[in-house]
Amino acid sequence: MKRPVILICIDGAGTDYFKRCSLPNIDRLCREGFCSWSSHAMVPTVTNVNNVSIITGEYPAEHGVFTNCYYEVEEDREVYMESPEMIKSETIFEKASRSGLKSVLITVKDKLRTLLSYGVDESFSAEKPARWVVDYIGRPPNIYSSEVNLWIFKGAEAFMQKFSPDIIYIATTDYIMHKYPPESPEARRHMRLLDEGIGLILDEYPDSVIGITADHGMTAKKTAIDLEKVLAGKGVKAKVVPTVKDRYLPHHSNLSGSAYVYLKKIEDVEKAYDILRDVDGVEEVLTATEASQRFHLPQEKVGDLLVLGEVDYVFGTLTSGVIEDVDLRSHGSLHERVIPTILYGVEREGEIDENRLLAQIALRGLEIV
Structure with missing residues (x-):
């Protein structure tokens, strides 16, 4: 079996959030792998655009998702970009499926699970969790909380134990970043919870390929x-x-x-x-x-x-x-564009200066050309 590839998008996590408290598991990834604090998100710096770029490796012009919501002129209505049919490029999940590999998608927001789900074998969100996951690790906390992000890491660990996926994509929520600046006690506690969640995966699968980035700052x-x-x-x-x-x-x-x-x-x-x-x-x-x-x-x-x-x-x-x-x-402006990129378990080839390049890392880890 190939080493599992684990991609993590920490929603709203500009680099300033990583500098305010001790994060031993993230520090380990940086120490034993590669870490950049000056990568860039796609513009506009919003969730849907950047998550789709991460799972396709493409710019919005190619994959088709260019905002969270747009105006359909001919129909005189606003349209939320939440349907997987809006993605015009092949995703890492579809490429994995063509190679006979299994994939899992776990998000906090169900809109994101829906958007990214094409080609995925198993998926759930904290808003609409799988019943067996609730039975196994308990009901998810409110999606407007710090604890919900730790919960999805526990869910990811459970999914990996049950399905042994070749690739898993985890997307957190940025509610705490929206409410608290990096130096606040609430934000520091939240980052420690995220680090704890990453530690659960790292301890269980130390030989995995891990890529961590963000969709935007705040x-x-x-x-x-x-x-x-x-x-x-x-x-x-x-x-x-x-x-x-x-x-x-x-x-x-x-x-x-x-x-x-x-x-x-x-x-x-x-x-x-x-x-x-x-x-x-x-x-x-x-x-x-x-x-x-x-x-x-x-x-x-x-x-x-x-x-x-x-x-x-x-x-x-x-x-x-x-x-x-x-x-x-x-977020949404140029001022939320600088984000981190962390790689572990895989050699870096060239600069990783955009979050979309994590797709290349994933395919390399899966040995898909």
């Missing part, structure tokens, strides 16, 4: 702007969709460090560009062509403009006014 946000209202006040009709938008409102209130702008009239592009560029808190405005070329995004889907925020600004729908003071932690 920063504090102080000001929210309703870009749709900004444009409307200047006579430009548009639909603005924050890239983090999903069904998990306690995390970020659907306020994102970036947003796609879909204009009602294409002839308003230049006017909208000039309006948004002059808004305080807007760091960059890119046309669809510019966004596609710079961040490898599918040009035909990203609307007419991509707006990127300064470090402490977010964009989204506000109930009153155009600008509001906020006190939250979120």
